[in-house]
Amino acid sequence: MQNLYAHTKHAFLTADPDQKIELTRQTVSRWNAGQLEWLDGDEPELLNQPGQPDKPEIVAPSAVNERKMGKEEGRAALIHALAHIELTAVNLALDSVYRYRGMPKEFYADWMQCAGEEANHFVALRGRLREMGYDYGSFKAHGELWSMAVDTADDMLERMGIVHRVFEARALDVVPRTIQRFNQLGDKQMVDILTMIANEEVGHVSSGTRWYHYQCQQRQLDPDKTFIDLLWKYMKGPLKGPFNHEVRLKAGFSAQEMKMIEMMGKAD
Secondary structure: OEEHHHHHHHHHHOOOHHHHHHHHHHHHHHHHOOOEEOOOOOOOOOOOOOOOOOOOOEEOHHHOOOOOOOOHHHHHHHHHHHHHHHHHHHHHHHHHHHHOOOOOHHHHHHHHHHHHHHHHHHHHHHHHHHHOOOOOOOOOEEOHHHHHHHHOOOOHHHHHHHHHHHHOOHHHHHHHHHHHHHHHOOOHHHHHHHHHHHHHHHHHHHHHHHHHHHHHHHHOOOHHHHHHHHHHHHHOOOOOOOOOHHHHHHOOOOHHHHHHHHHHHHHO
16 A cells, blocks of 8 residues: 555655646545555655745745736736645645654544645636736745744644644635625636635634644643744734634634634734
8 A cells, every 4th residue: 555645745845836736636536545554654754845846936925016906917916825825735734744643544634635625726726827817936925824834843733723723714814805805806716716715724724723622632731822822922922803703713713712812912
C-alpha cells in the first residue's frame, strides 16, 4: 500500500499550481478509496516552504495591487488575492497531514477533505480570472498567511488556533459581504463560486476548532482562555470586527468565546 505522507509531501513541494492541484486531487481520491497507509511513515522533514511558481511576486501586504471593485482590473486583483489564499490553504492542509503524526485517523480525513475542497476553490477562482483575461500570477500577492503557518508550525494547538481559527475564520466574516458586492455587479458566476467557498469554509474552520479542542483537552487547558492568550501572543491585540456570530457559532466558536473576543476589542 502506498503511503499518505509521501504523497502529501510530493504535492506540497510541487511548484506548478496545475500539477499541485492534480497531485492533491489524486491523493485525496486514493485516501478516500482506502489506498494510502497512514499509520506508518518516515519521520517528517522540517518543510517550511512549499513549492512555489515564479509568479506571483510575493510582497509585503502594503505593496499588493489595489482591489477596487469599481474597475474590472480591481475586481480581478481581488479574485487573484482570493485564489492565492486558496492555493496557500491547499498547502496548509497538505502540511498538516504531513507534519503532525500520531493523530487519530479522523484528523487526516478532515485535512484531506479540506485539501480537496481548497483545490476546487482555487480552480474555480483561477478559471474566472482566465475568463477576464488574467491568470494566477498576473498580480502581486503577500505571504502573511503562510508566514503565520511557519510561526505556529512547531505546536499543533497554536497552528489550529491561529491559522484556522483566526486567519481562515476571517473568511466567515468577510466573504458574505463580498458576495453581496459581486451580486450588486451582476456577476452571478462569482456569487456562485464565493457561496460554495463560504459554505465549505465553515467546515474547514470547524476542523481547525475540533483539533484545537483536541489539543486543549490533551493538555488540560481551557480552550476559551487559551484562545484569547494566543490572540495576545500572535496578533498582539484584539481581532477586528464585525464578526458573523451565527456562522462562527456553526464553525465551533462558543458563545462565551465570542463574548470574550468582543470584550477584548472594547478593552483595547
